[in-house]
Amino acid sequence: MTDIWQSAMDHAVALARKAGQVVRDAVGDAQKEAVMVKSSSIDLVTQTDQKVEKLIIQSVKEKFPTHCFIGEESVAAGEVCVLTDSPTWIIDPIDGTTNFVHTFPFVAISIGFSVNKQVEFGVVYSCLQDQMYTARRGKGAFCNGRPLRVSHEKDIRQAIIATEFGSNRDPGVVDKVFSSLKRVVSIPVHGVRGAGSAAINMCLVASGCVEAYYEIGIHVWDIAAGSLIVSEAGGVLMDVDGGLLDLMSRRVLAANNQSVAEHLAKEIDAFRVRRDDAAS
Numbered sequence: 001m002t003d004i005w006q007s008a009m010d011h012a013v014a015l016a017r018k019a020g021q022v023v024r025d026a027v028g029d030a031q032k033e034a035v036m037v038k039s040s041s042i043d044l045v046t047q048t049d050q051k052v053e054k055l056i057i058q059s060v061k062e063k064f065p066t067h068c069f070i071g072e073e074s075v076a077a078g079e080v081c082v083l084t085d086s087p088t089w090i091i092d093p094i095d096g097t098t099n100f101v102h103t104f105p106f107v108a109i110s111i112g113f114s115v116n117k118q119v120e121f122g123v124v125y126s127c128l129q130d131q132m133y134t135a136r137r138g139k140g141a142f143c144n145g146r147p148l149r150v151s152h153e154k155d156i157r158q159a160i161i162a163t164e165f166g167s168n169r170d171p172g173v174v175d176k177v178f179s180s181l182k183r184v185v186s187i188p189v190h191g192v193r194g195a196g197s198a199a200i201n202m203c204l205v206a207s208g209c210v211e212a213y214y215e216i217g218i219h220v221w222d223i224a225a226g227s228l229i230v231s232e233a234g235g236v237l238m239d240v241d242g243g244l245l246d247l248m249s250r251r252v253l254a255a256n257n258q259s260v261a262e263h264l265a266k267e268i269d270a271f272r273v274r275r276d277d278a279a280s
């Protein structure tokens, strides 16, 4: 049977590769680039983020004129952020902008595609590592064409957990983040890591390198593609409180299996943040 979204997925892979070249060309000069700030002094954006998002959206508009978009930098510029049932490209032009600015080598282009609010394919290109992660719903997850499988570990005490500090440094939020982290470290787990890119953290879960990843404060463009890559690699996704994942809630927990996920969820202070689709 033909896959009606295959040509869109092929286009996403080609665009991610093209965008990756733009990012690679710019990374050496990133420190010379004007670094601007968004929601806080540590929520960074550069001209390369904006250029890459424009490149992707323009090209998709030409090929698929009826499709919708949620793009990180378009939303920052005032576009609405609502996930409808229409075919929608969910784009993070540079996931890991802080890494990009500092030349820390985990920088990704993340493109998710949803229909009826379900992610149909996900593409995460870790462009400095030249690793192309892809997943098509029901057809598995791959890195550079090699099938991905999550870790078999069932005991969280033998696990590596990925998380990030995020870009909200309000003292109350920092306290909650650290109290969760203290509980997780004290389980005790083997280790805690963070790549500085939500999308790459999710690909690490899918690859079996880390057992789980959680974060509060991410956005739909950080996790749309990665969520399908995790589930197609055999992993599970949930809210940080153990409930169902809601792509717009800005909270995510991705794990290799249910038992690791549920144990982790018990340790996290699941505070709420303003939703991506909250009326502005």
Ligand SMILES: O=P([O-])([O-])O[C@@H]1[C@H](O)[C@H](O)[C@@H](O)[C@H](O)[C@H]1O
Binding pocket: 044, 072, 092, 094, 095, 096, 097, 098, 164, 165, 166, 167, 195, 196, 197, 198, 199, 215, 217, 218, 219, 222
């Ligand atoms: O701003 P950006 O570099 O696209 O995305 C950020 C990265 O994924 C970071 O790892 C995560 O901690 C933040 O929550 C994200 O906003």
Ligand SMILES: [Mg+2]
Binding pocket: 092, 094, 095, 096, 198, 221, 222
């Ligand atoms: Mg991001």
Ligand SMILES: [Mg+2]
Binding pocket: 049, 072, 092, 093, 094, 095, 096, 097
């Ligand atoms: Mg970004």
